[in-house]
Amino acid sequence: MIKLLKIDFKKLRHYNSFWVLTILYFATLGLVTSSGMEFLKWLKSKGADFDEVDIMKVPLYHFPDIWQNLTYISTYFQPILAIVVIISLTNEFSFKTIRQNIIDGFDRKDFLISKFSMIFIIALASTLFVSLIGFVTGSIYSPSAEMNYMFKELEFIPGYFLSTFAYLTLVAFFAIWIKRAGLAIGVVLIYPALEYAFTGILSGISSFNDDSLEAILPIFDYLPMHAINGIIEVPFQRYVFMEIQDYLDPTTVIVVCGYIILFTWLSYRNLVKRDFS
Numbered sequence: 001m002i003k004l005l006k007i008d009f010k011k012l013r014h015y016n017s018f019w020v021l022t023i024l025y026f027a028t029l030g031l032v033t034s035s036g037m038e039f040l041k042w043l044k045s046k047g048a049d050f051d052e053v054d055i056m057k058v059p060l061y062h063f064p065d066i067w068q069n070l071t072y073i074s075t076y077f078q079p080i081l082a083i084v085v086i087i088s089l090t091n092e093f094s095f096k097t098i099r100q101n102i103i104d105g106f107d108r109k110d111f112l113i114s115k116f117s118m119i120f121i122i123a124l125a126s127t128l129f130v131s132l133i134g135f136v137t138g139s140i141y142s143p144s145a146e147m148n149y150m151f152k153e154l155e156f157i158p159g160y161f162l163s164t165f166a167y168l169t170l171v172a173f174f175a176i177w178i179k180r181a182g183l184a185i186g187v188v189l190i191y192p193a194l195e196y197a198f199t200g201i202l203s204g205i206s207s208f209n210d211d212s213l214e215a216i217l218p219i220f221d222y223l224p225m226h227a228i229n230g231i232i233e234v235p236f237q238r239y240v241f242m243e244i245q246d247y248l249d250p251t252t253v254i255v256v257c258g259y260i261i262l263f264t265w266l267s268y269r270n271l272v273k274r275d276f277s
Contacts, residue, residue, distance in 0.1 A: 061141035
């Protein structure tokens with residue numbers, strides 16, 4: 001696998017768009033996720049009204065809250081990684097490097113292993129970066145009494161990795177299936193909206209006392225983007241004394257792992273059936 005990664009890295013070395021987007025991703029992720037309290041301080045200094053709530057006392061960056069808060073916000077930057085993966089994969093078809101690799105004896109399975117290994121490394125690098133931000137900002141903002149909770153709720157870090165890796169396997173499937181970067185990016189960006197719009201419409205229909213439809217609505221929580229986004233639920237309602245899901249749901253984790261296997265298999269089947277001659 002190391003040999004396959006070296007070959008893949010040689011291809012990526014000259015893809016300027018890949019490196020520009022990767023640097024942009026880590027720069028914006030680091031800046032936005034680490035400067036939340038400073039931004040709130042700035043808003044308060046400008047007279048922003050938070051309904052008499054002292055926003056500076058909200059423990060956004062305190063242990064253990066920071067792990068769910070940080071990983072949830074970080075998921076909003078995943079589309080940048082999606083574009084990085086799409087560029088990497090579609091360039092193989094645009095520049096016909098995959099065709100040349102196959103002519104040179106490169107197995108299609110090996111090609112897929114190299115690409116999904118790259119996706120694994122991207123997701124892992126993102127996770128390690130988010131972890132570093134969490135430890136640094138948590139240590140800065142957490143009161144000394146809360147430092148004992150540094151490793152509590154740390155399961156959101158592997159949860160974030162799973163969410164990112166699963167999302168990128170879905171992205172890779174679209175990229176391999178469509179082959180064109182622009183169209184694949186459009187589909188990847190539009191698909192989540194379509195999925196949520198579909199379930200929203202069905203929810204609206206079920207409100208008209210359609211008991212048969214209402215009975216199957218919970219199933220739609222396990223559609224791909226619903227499941228992937230459901231690994232880390234919105235955490236901020238707790239600061240207005242609302243109940244939240246502050247744990248990883250085992251069922252959702254299992255479903256997402258199933259999607260990883262499914263999209264990997266579909267990508268492989270697509271490559272096997274495709275004629276590169």
